[in-house]
Amino acid sequence: MEKGYKILIADDEPDILEILSYNLEKEGYTVITAKDGDEAIDKAYQHKPNLIILDMMMPKKTGVQVCQVLRGQTAFKDTLIMFLTALNDEVTQVRGLETGADDYVSKPVSPKVLLSRVAALLRRVQKDHSKAVKVGNISIDPEKFLVQIEDKEIVLAKKEFELLYLLALKPGRVFLRNEILNAIWGNDVIVGDRTIDVHIRKIRQKLDMDCITTVKGVGYKFEI
Structure with a gap:
């Protein structure tokens, strides 16, 4: 730290x-x-x-x-x-x-x-959470709050952006559901069980690609 x-x-x-x-x-x-x-x-x-x-x-x-x-x-x-x-x-x-x-x-x-x-x-x-991430043809810039697929800009809501960025920081790594909830919504903020699923679905729709894989009963991972 x-x-x-x-x-x-x-x-x-x-x-x-x-x-x-x-x-x-x-x-x-x-x-x-x-x-x-x-x-x-x-x-x-x-x-x-x-x-x-x-x-x-x-x-x-x-x-x-x-x-x-x-x-x-x-x-x-x-x-x-x-x-x-x-x-x-x-x-x-x-x-x-x-x-x-x-x-x-x-x-x-x-x-x-x-x-x-x-x-x-x-x-x-921490500083490493402000760096831009590029995976395949997807670029994610947290300072500009910008997601690009090649030359096309994708508009995401704040929590959708934070969730995508979290997963894309470590492609291939499985993030547990509780880990995601704590990182994006905080330990003490009460949200529904399907909150992550709804946000993942919206991200997939807006990106028009299935780059987030559901690991049944465990969590999610980002991969292209």
């Missing part, structure tokens, strides 16, 4: 800020802290972190309110956001995800669990 990422933590409990900062810095991350919602927004604008960790219940603005403010700004549209919550119930978790959060961790926070979840989230922005 490449380090050097900037992480902003906002929590009104000094002990939590101290222990989380210590553990994250020990792993090589640059950590910025804030003690309330307003300060979290100010420091987010100031430092442009790769990941923002927000306590759901903070003074001045709650974590949900901070998330809503930031997600409303183009600069933070793709910034990773994680919630810390003592309210360990499904309604709270779903509300946080609907607001635009990418993940949440329940309090009391285990530093080991937090580090694992942070690493998993940041894998989404």
Whole structure:
């Protein structure tokens, strides 16, 4: 895991800020802290972190309110956001995800669990996931969000593009269904069992070629 990422933590409990900062810095991350919602927004604008960790219940603005403010700004549209919550119930978790959060961790926070979840989230922005891929006559450019078959451009929806790109990064490798769901939709986002099948079918139709093989009872692989 490449380090050097900037992480902003906002929590009104000094002990939590101290222990989380210590553990994250020990792993090589640059950590910025804030003690309330307003300060979290100010420091987010100031430092442009790769990941923002927000306590759901903070003074001045709650974590949900901070998330809503930031997600409303183009600069933070793709910034990773994680919630810390003592309210360990499904309604709270779903509300946080609907607001635009990418993940949440329940309090009391285990530093080991937090580090694992942070690493998993940041894998989404590693440099090797921005490289263009060419397999056969198909070119996929994630920076331009462009799929081309020879000289013909193919328009895919966001999740269709992400799914195709994931599979095309490693042609011939079988990706498990759960692996795909976690990579494209996230660990905690609840989607239907047929979600992947629907997206695969749409990709095949739009590309007008059967380059994604279903491995029955296992998953999918990209091959030409």
